[in-house]
Amino acid sequence: KGIIANTPKRLRDLIREIRAAKTAAEERAVHHLNSNHTKKRHHPPSRCRNVAKLLLYIHMLGYPAHFGQMECLKLVASPKFSDKRIGYLGAMLLLDERAEVHLLVTNSVKNDMNHSTQYIVSLALSTLGSICSPEMSRDLAGEVQALIKSNNAYLRKKAALCALRIIQKIPDIMEMYIPCARSLLNEKNHGVLLTAVCLISQMCQLSPETLNHFRRLVPNLVRILKNLIMSGFSQDHDVNGVSDPFLQVKILQLLRILGHQDSAASEQMNDILAQVATNTETSKNVGHSILYEIVLTIMGIESESGLRVLAVNILGRFLLNTDKNIRYVALSTLQRVVQADYNAVQRHRTTIVDCLRDTDASIKRRAMELCFSLINGQNIRGMAKEMLSFLADCGSEFKADCCSNLAIAAERYAPNKRWHVDTLLKLLAAAGNHARDDVVVAAVQLISEQSAYQAYAVHQLFYYASQDFSQQPMVLLACWCIGEYGGGLFSDCCADGLETYSAKSPEEVLGLLEQALLSSQSRQSTKHVAVTAVMKLSTRLPHQEQQLLDSIRHLAAYHCTSSQLELQQRSVEFSAIFRHHENIRAALLEPMPVMEGRAESGRDLPAGSGAAAVASGDSAEVGDEVAAAAAAAAVAATFESLINFDDSSTGGVPNATIGLPNAATNSSSMLATNNSNSVAGPLIDVFGDLGVSEPAPVSEASALPALPPIASAGIAGLQLSLAGSRQQSNNVDLIIRAVNLGDTNMTNFLLQAAVPKSLQLSMMPASGDCLPPAGGSVTQKAVVTNPNGVSALCGLKAWSGLKGLG
Amino acid sequence: FILIQNRAGKTRLAKWYMHFEDEEKQKLIEEVHATVTVRDAKHTNFVEFRNYKIIYRRYAGLYFCICVDIGDNNLMYLEAIHNFVEVLNEYFHNVCELDLVFNFYKVYTVVDEMFLAGEIRETSQTKVLRQLMMLSTLE
Numbered sequence: 001k002g003i004i005a006n007t008p009k010r011l012r013d014l015i016r017e018i019r020a021a022k023t024a025a026e027e028r029a030v031h032h033l034n035s036n037h038t039k040k041r042h043h044p045p046s047r048c049r050n051v052a053k054l055l056l057y058i059h060m061l062g063y064p065a066h067f068g069q070m071e072c073l074k075l076v077a078s079p080k081f082s083d084k085r086i087g088y089l090g091a092m093l094l095l096d097e098r099a100e101v102h103l104l105v106t107n108s109v110k111n112d113m114n115h116s117t118q119y120i121v122s123l124a125l126s127t128l129g130s131i132c133s134p135e136m137s138r139d140l141a142g143e144v145q146a147l148i149k150s151n152n153a154y155l156r157k158k159a160a161l162c163a164l165r166i167i168q169k170i171p172d173i174m175e176m177y178i179p180c181a182r183s184l185l186n187e188k189n190h191g192v193l194l195t196a197v198c199l200i201s202q203m204c205q206l207s208p209e210t211l212n213h214f215r216r217l218v219p220n221l222v223r224i225l226k227n228l229i230m231s232g233f234s235q236d237h238d239v240n241g242v243s244d245p246f247l248q249v250k251i252l253q254l255l256r257i258l259g260h261q262d263s264a265a266s267e268q269m270n271d272i273l274a275q276v277a278t279n280t281e282t283s284k285n286v287g288h289s290i291l292y293e294i295v296l297t298i299m300g301i302e303s304e305s306g307l308r309v310l311a312v313n314i315l316g317r318f319l320l321n322t323d324k325n326i327r328y329v330a331l332s333t334l335q336r337v338v339q340a341d342y343n344a345v346q347r348h349r350t351t352i353v354d355c356l357r358d359t360d361a362s363i364k365r366r367a368m369e370l371c372f373s374l375i376n377g378q379n380i381r382g383m384a385k386e387m388l389s390f391l392a393d394c395g396s397e398f399k400a401d402c403c404s405n406l407a408i409a410a411e412r413y414a415p416n417k418r419w420h421v422d423t424l425l426k427l428l429a430a431a432g433n434h435a436r437d438d439v440v441v442a443a444v445q446l447i448s449e450q451s452a453y454q455a456y457a458v459h460q461l462f463y464y465a466s467q468d469f470s471q472q473p474m475v476l477l478a479c480w481c482i483g484e485y486g487g488g489l490f491s492d493c494c495a496d497g498l499e500t501y502s503a504k505s506p507e508e509v510l511g512l513l514e515q516a517l518l519s520s521q522s523r524q525s526t527k528h529v530a531v532t533a534v535m536k537l538s539t540r541l542p543h544q545e546q547q548l549l550d551s552i553r554h555l556a557a558y559h560c561t562s563s564q565l566e567l568q569q570r571s572v573e574f575s576a577i578f579r580h581h582e583n584i585r586a587a588l589l590e591p592m593p594v595m596e597g598r599a600e601s602g603r604d605l606p607a608g609s610g611a612a613a614v615a616s617g618d619s620a621e622v623g624d625e626v627a628a629a630a631a632a633a634a635v636a637a638t639f640e641s642l643i644n645f646d647d648s649s650t651g652g653v654p655n656a657t658i659g660l661p662n663a664a665t666n667s668s669s670m671l672a673t674n675n676s677n678s679v680a681g682p683l684i685d686v687f688g689d690l691g692v693s694e695p696a697p698v699s700e701a702s703a704l705p706a707l708p709p710i711a712s713a714g715i716a717g718l719q720l721s722l723a724g725s726r727q728q729s730n731n732v733d734l735i736i737r738a739v740n741l742g743d744t745n746m747t748n749f750l751l752q753a754a755v756p757k758s759l760q761l762s763m764m765p766a767s768g769d770c771l772p773p774a775g776g777s778v779t780q781k782a783v784v785t786n787p788n789g790v791s792a793l794c795g796l797k798a799w800s801g802l803k804g805l806g
Numbered sequence: 807f808i809l810i811q812n813r814a815g816k817t818r819l820a821k822w823y824m825h826f827e828d829e830e831k832q833k834l835i836e837e838v839h840a841t842v843t844v845r846d847a848k849h850t851n852f853v854e855f856r857n858y859k860i861i862y863r864r865y866a867g868l869y870f871c872i873c874v875d876i877g878d879n880n881l882m883y884l885e886a887i888h889n890f891v892e893v894l895n896e897y898f899h900n901v902c903e904l905d906l907v908f909n910f911y912k913v914y915t916v917v918d919e920m921f922l923a924g925e926i927r928e929t930s931q932t933k934v935l936r937q938l939m940m941l942s943t944l945e
Contacts (some may be wrong), residue, residue, distance in 0.1 A: 249882045324850045326881075328850040329880055
């Protein structure tokens with residue numbers, strides 16, 4: 001647009017044009033035109049420079065300019081200094097290690113390095129430093145070494161850093177540079193010293209032998225450092241009154257590397273570190289940077305404890321500083337230090353807690369982590385209060401972490417159980433929907449262990465849940481507890497003589513559960529738990545009024561047509577219980593025993609998060625109609641034993657009903673081995689070899705071995721095999737196959753399974769309930785959900801109305 | 807790498823000490839710009855970025871960013887940035903953004919004087935300025 005294309009432009013004009021271009025499109029047009037005609041023209045030498053500058057500018061703005069590489073090379077080869085300069089600059093920008101073109105530069109660089117003018121040599125060195133490749137470095141390493149020894153300080157500096165770059169590319173060449181590096185340390189020139197220290201640091205980092213070699217230099221370094229501080233300041237190098245901070249910091253870094261895990265060297269450094277620490281002026285950022293480096297060094301070497309305390313105090317002072325940078329730096333370092341020097345950091349706890357209130361998110365995060373590391377038995381109450389208030393205010397990205405961490409801390413250090421329960425509840429209330437499921441599970445476990453506080457807990461939960469319905473984890477917990485311990489709700493509760501909670505009427509309770517079931521705010525998991533809770537309540541009511549029972553029935557049946565499979569299944573099954581099995585309802589819905597502690601289940605599957613937390617372990621869902629009334633009596637007993645197998649400490653006497661606990665112990669040990677092998681294999685046999693038990697002459701039940709898909713021998717009657725397959729991280733699908741090996745017809749065959757409360761089991765309908773003799777089989781599918789990674793124990797019972805068996 | 811960007815995201819200077827592909831470079835530039843411009847004065851001058859750190863300082867409309875490894879001393883590089891800016895100031899006599907734009911190749915020279923191969927090379931302002939004077943006489 002109005003640009004005259006043919007005259008080569010001066011750089012300034014180009015830039016002006018580009019800046020004048022109002023839209024990106026215009027800019028692109030300008031570039032296009034310029035690139036085109038720079039490509040085409042054969043420029044006279046004087047113009048070359050301008051052309052190159054144009055190219056570089058274009059490149060810097062981000063447009064491709066690689067056609068200019070050859071131009072750059074031409075420039076580099078020319079004898080004029082200014083041309084060379086632009087050429088090298090172009091080379092540095094446009095070429096990189098992988099381009100083949102840069103090999104061509106090698107020759108020019110080599111010649112230039114032997115040039116008499118120091119500036120040209122320096123140009124070459126800079127280029128080498130920026131873009132060298134392994135091959136180039138090999139070629140030119142010798143030249144660089146010669147230059148390190150040269151007379152010119154300016155060149156020595158550059159050569160040293162080039163050497164650094166070369167060593168980074170090819171570690172093997174390092175030996176060449178060791179002697180020169182040592183001599184460099186005797187320099188007076190700060191710049192050279194700086195580069196030499198860099199070089200040595202790099203060498204030490206790369207190879208341990210050089211490390212030992214340079215350890216002998218520690219006294220030299222110490223001396224240099226001392227001179228730096230003592231001898232006033234050289235005007236050139238000081239920054240705001242501190243003499244050459246960069247050099248100081250680099251030396252300190254090197255000292256750290258050298259002193260790491262070496263007590264002899266560290267000895268020599270102790271004095272000087274203390275001296276530097278006390279002498280450095282801290283009013284400016286410069287001083288702070290030196291102090292920070294000192295702290296890092298002290299932590300890195302084997303220093304004496306007095307020095308460590310000094311370091312921590314410095315960090316404490318940093319924390320009080322108003323500058324955020326410094327506080328941030330202090331917090332991150334304290335995090336690293338707290339493992340080693342716990343007590344020293346404790347002293348600064350209040351300051352750290354103050355940092356929680358800072359506006360910067362990264363400071364808050366660091367402060368939070370640090371606080372969690374500092375919680376111990378003495379300060380748990382105060383800290384918990386602080387963390388709870390923090391939780392209430394902080395941004396949502398912190399809430400989940402804070403919540404889980406606080407739950408863990410509370411569990412470890414809780415002074416008494418009542419406090420623990422309280423804190424967990426408040427935690428859930430504050431964290432809202434961000435609380436992770438493991439916190440809910442921990443809460444459940446805790447409450448089930450503490451029978452004294454169950455009533456109190458239930459009352460509190462009821463209160464919280466009715467207050468604020470949107471907090472799903474809380475509501476879920478409330479529903480579950482109401483289901484289990486709802487009896488407590490119906491009477492007054494006086495917890496430790498502090499407050500009295502009034503009794504709630506069954507209608508209120510049911511109303512809350514109804515809300516849980518019907519509200520659209522409820523998550524699926526909450527609804528599951530609510531349905532189960534409703535059922536359990538039906539047995540806990542103080543008076544079994546028909547009206548209440550009817551409303552419960554109604555609620556249970558509400559989701560019979562729900563589109564969610566789990567919900568519908570539960571609803572239907574519960575209604576079925578009402579309809580057909582009134583007499584065993586009470587037995588089915590008995591309260592659950594105490595959950596086994598997490599510490600016991602050391603054999604954990606890899607924990608999956610999310611998914612339905614708490615389940616209905618006790619009311620094992622009977623997939624099919626229970627057979628006969630005669631069986632009904634056995635059911636109650638069966639369930640008792642099934643449930644009690646959690647306390648799987650009974651050694652095994654293979655027996656019909658007791659065979660199961662035995663089986664459970666064995667299965668758990670097999671589980672451990674299985675779990676360690678299986679990650680996500682398609683066919684995992686979750687249930688190992690249950691103990692073989694003798695067939696018992698009992699009509700209903702025979703404890704049966706469940707096996708890895710190999711047949712069990714020696715059992716007359718029935719053979720069960722389980723094949724498991726993992727569906728998602730939490731579910732295991734079991735195909736239970738029962739084969740009738742005997743020669744009588746087994747009718748009314750039924751398989752039951754029970755799992756601990758933390759798992760969910762649902763049984764699909766069996767393929768039949770008649771086992772024809774000699775090999776007929778029935779398969780049944782069961783799904784076990786294991787959201788918490790607790791090891792899966794499952795008891796299986798199969799029984800049928802046998803005619804032939806004993 | 808060292809990066810100077812203005813508030814709108816245009817690069818005024820980019821010096822890379824590690825090898826990246828061109829598209830990567832562009833992406834990095836954009837990412838750095840996005841990360842750095844949203845932070846106001848209340849935030850710290852250090853940002854965690856991929857597995858490096860960015861130490862930046864804002865002078866008028868320009869952001870001077872240095873990308874370093876995690877283990878390096880933040881505060882020292884902050885000082886290095888300031889040192890660099892002071893040298894630029896001296897060299898161009900009250901430098902402003904336009905100076906950097908029109909004389910970008912000179913700015914590169916200054917960078918090379920003070921930083922090389924990814925490390926700080928020369929910290930004395932007087933020495934650097936002296937060198938630069940000599941270089942410009944050769945032009």
